[in-house]
Amino acid sequence: MESKPRKILRPRTVKLLKTLGQAFKSLRKKSGYGNSTAFAIAKDLPEGSYGKHEAGSENITLDSIVGIIEANGLANDDIFNKDFLALGEAGDENMLTEKSVNHLIDQLRYQVKLVSNEAKAYSFDDNDIKDMHNMLITGWSPASKRELFKKIGLNSKTPRFEDILDFLKKAKWMTMTNPDNLNDPGQQYYTTEVGKKALAANEPAATRPEKMS
The missing domain is CATH 1.10.260.40 (lambda repressor-like DNA-binding domains)
Structure with missing residues (x-):
């Protein structure tokens, strides 16, 4: 035929x-x-x-x-x-790219709230949430700390970077390739399956609430 x-x-x-x-x-x-x-x-x-x-x-x-x-x-x-x-x-x-990025921030902040609390979710500002998002993307394949902070536009580690990375590890969204040796010079970080789900989440309930005072 x-x-x-x-x-x-x-x-x-x-x-x-x-x-x-x-x-x-x-x-x-x-x-x-x-x-x-x-x-x-x-x-x-x-x-x-x-x-x-x-x-x-x-x-x-x-x-x-x-x-x-x-x-x-x-x-x-x-x-x-x-x-x-x-x-x-x-x-x-234009306004649509801004709307899309705001949606991205809303979604990931909502996931932060689900694994912690509202106060923790708003301890990170919008730029922190975007950096968290970009670190999770970079960690799709194992990446060093240097690769992670370069992805978010930093030349070196900062307390803010460490705070974000610490949260990602505690939330089990990102983990180390050698957790038994924290000082391993070849240490890399990668996004876990839980982290990938947080990144992909698209919750209708995650509208932008007013920031806590």
Whole structure:
């Protein structure tokens, strides 16, 4: 039985797929993920398909679009509007990238609250939470302390960095490759399965509450 010939897409469809792909890529990079595979794995999206959607090289279903925008913390009415399409064409930051990053902060702070308490969750400011997120991403593969603090833009260790790393270890979101020898010069840190779940969590209840006084 002969296979059906592949349907040729309209030129406007091809252009829109490229625009969508660039928007997805811009949002993903703003969230700190270095490549499409890492983002797809962390957000439980199909790796192969997501990479093609980001490249704009494959037609995309409405269900796939919804899955991707949910992973970025956006709503249905955020897609196909002026800001979204401008993001795709120019790759510039706008209100949607800000919304996506705020969602990322909300989600991870909510996970911090679940494993500790609200006071602890708000002892970390927004930049701390973003750094925590980036450290967890970096730890997907074992990384040294130097690699971790370089990922968050530091030239050397600071008390703030140590506070974040200490929390990640206590929460069992990150652990050491050689916990029996804390002074091992080859010591590395990696994100645990529990940490990966915290990173991928997408809790609707995690709205941005008012900061505690």
